[in-house]
Amino acid sequence: MNRVVLIETAFVVVTIVLAVLVAVRAELTRARGGKVFAFLALFILPVLAVWGGFSEQMQRSTSTQFCLSCHVMTDFGRSLYVNDPSYVPARHFQNNFVPRDHACFTCHTDYTMFGDYRAKWRGVHHVLVEYFGTVPKPVDIKLYSPYNNRECLHCHLGARRYEEASEHHKDPAMLAQAASNQLSCMSSNCHDIVHDVDTLKDASFWSPSK
């Protein structure tokens, strides 16, 4: 348990104790001091505790561990360890192009003003489907809309390796088209091998401990 969670936990425990104390001894609120105490215990502290908890839960929900908790995501997690750099997610994950403990979120959030919240809302929907709906097979899981180059260019745009790659200059307009999302980075014969979970049974896997 990290320090922030420890502090958050202690804060919540103290708030619970104070709230229950006010509940059990409601007559305390007859005195002026009791009124102030109740205001703290039943308004200020609970609001702060929930705000802290929400912040912690939002942070946790961006972790790779969180995304891979659902059984249906297992193959997508395995695809990060494929021993083949043509798999785009595996290449990013294994070379630390994305933080490993936030790998899913880094690529699957929208880099827009409310992108994080939209991603969370989709995530809540996924959880409801996991527990109360019909879970699709991993191979049937598709993106809601074609992957937007904006998410790739959030990191790659302006990078020398991206700007100067000879493959990116086969057509003089290629970079401009990619920037405007007219030409997908995942077009055929470009970066078109992504998770491809249906191919995993024949793949070999990288083991970080080696």
Next chain:
Amino acid sequence: MPTIERRIRWSGLLIGAGLVVQLLSLLKIHPLAFVTFLLVGCPLVGAGVLLYLYSLVAHGHGALSPRP
């Protein structure tokens, strides 16, 4: 027990219950913990806080009413 104290008691219990749910949801990093926090913990605490505020407003309104 006066109405305001009864409401404050319920408010404290709701807040306590909501925060216990929040505490439990912090034990594990799991989507179910996130959803439990969001759909159970937050509404309980919210209901408790709103009930407390309502009890203050209702009591204040009663105190301001002209006595017969």
